[in-house]
Amino acid sequence: MATLYDLLGVSDDANDEELKRAYRRSAMRAHPDRNVGREASAHAQFQAIKEAYAILSDPVQRRVYDAVYAEEMGRLSRAHEEAARAQAAREAEYARHVAVAMRFAEQGHNRDVVFGVLLGRDCESQLAGRIADGALELHLSRQAKTSPNAQEAGATPDDAGEPQEEKPQTAPERARSEEPHANTERAQANFFSAIWHGMFGLHP
Known part of the structure; x- marks a missing residue:
């Protein structure tokens, strides 16, 4: 100012x-x-x-100006503190909704159940829908990553016989083998970031 x-x-x-x-x-x-x-x-x-x-x-006008300015700055400071507290409360509530949605998704409940649970916890309808969709999507991506079928899909006939001697991987091979994991982590991070930004205009 x-x-x-x-x-x-x-x-x-x-x-x-x-x-x-x-x-x-x-x-x-x-x-x-x-x-x-x-x-x-x-x-x-x-x-x-x-x-x-x-x-x-002018000494008189200057004193008046200083007093008015000091009062205005105090008002702005108080308003800023109140806004910061309200923002922190919204972020904490949002984090709780996400945690609840993830817990119910991991227990195997479908999207409607997760959505209903969030509504029952006073989550705004539009936000509840976005969180429910995102939680289910993230849970399914985790399941796909850790499921036995996904692990077996990469097996070769040689895997069923005698243990094969592991060949050292070159740097490009290591990079390729680590890429799916990195992509999954980035996708998860992007999901939460998108929800956070969509709700509050912030990045977590």
Whole structure:
């Protein structure tokens, strides 16, 4: 929040001499004659600088201004603190809804059950639907990753016989073998990030 002191380029404890020097310097810089091609904006700035100096150079007006500014800053600070507390409460509630949805999804309940549980916990309908869909999607992706069929799909006939000597993997082979795991983790992270951003405009 810019102040009259900011406009003149001085600190809020500047003395009369410092104010006068700052006013002359700022007024000279903003004078329309020194700003060819942008006279209109320069004139507006020049007038603002004159008004700022008129207030701050008068002891009575300066005290009133300082008092009003201090009160306004206190009000803004309190409003910011209240908004931060409300945001923290919303984020905590959101995290609880996600945890509940994941727990019921992992217990094998379908989407309608997860959705209903969230509604029963006072979760807003649209958000409950997004969380339920996401929780089921994430749970299914985890199941697909860890299911025996998925593990057996990569088996070869040689796997059924004698243990084969493991060949050292080259760097490209290791990168390819680690890529599915990394992709799954990225997908999970992106899912939660998308929900979080969609609800609050934030990233977790």
